[in-house]
Amino acid sequence: MTEVGVGPWDGPWPDDPRYDPELLRDGDRRNVVDTYRYWSLDAIVADLDTRRHPFHVVIENWQHDHNIGSIVRTANAFAAAEIHIVGRRRWNRRGAMVTDRYQHVRHHADVAAFGTWADAAGLEVVAIDNVPGAEPIERASLPRECALVFGQEGPGLSSEMIGLCSRVLAISQFGSTRSINVGAAAAVAMHAWIREHAEI
Structure with missing residues (x-):
């Protein structure tokens, strides 16, 4: 080896x-x-x-989703400003492959606490979820300074979190499955921000 x-x-x-x-x-x-x-x-x-980018990554953590580590790893690859865990403080770090050590990870007890922080930080909060009425991310322009919010595998974002967001964007799909893995969705969304705003 x-x-x-x-x-x-x-x-x-x-x-x-x-x-x-x-x-x-x-x-x-x-x-x-x-x-x-x-x-x-x-x-x-x-x-x-x-040289971190001015977008934040927000993850609702109500069910100890194993995909959180993967999202954290991707946030590190794209140099996100911060990672925010909303809900349960503990999360499965295995998928992060220790990249969380190089990131600033902030915990918020609930959606209201995160909303207060985001408002004070002046960030536009954008949900990524394939719910009815969501705008296709492929046709959207992402704010330069924003918080991209991701939910749990399966149930997606809570209604409270969606209510906090200014916009909801969805990744267009063309096959038979209802949704793609949330870790993959987070990577697509972060890369959409990179394509629009990062200096390559």
């Missing part, structure tokens, strides 16, 4: 404070891009903080 990452540092150690002495000594087998090899966790987070 091919090992991931790099082994111990070869040659004189760099004096850059971003490097972690233990990683230099033992090697860096983390799932990070090459730019961040041997960097400490704090150094990576600090660097990401200088």
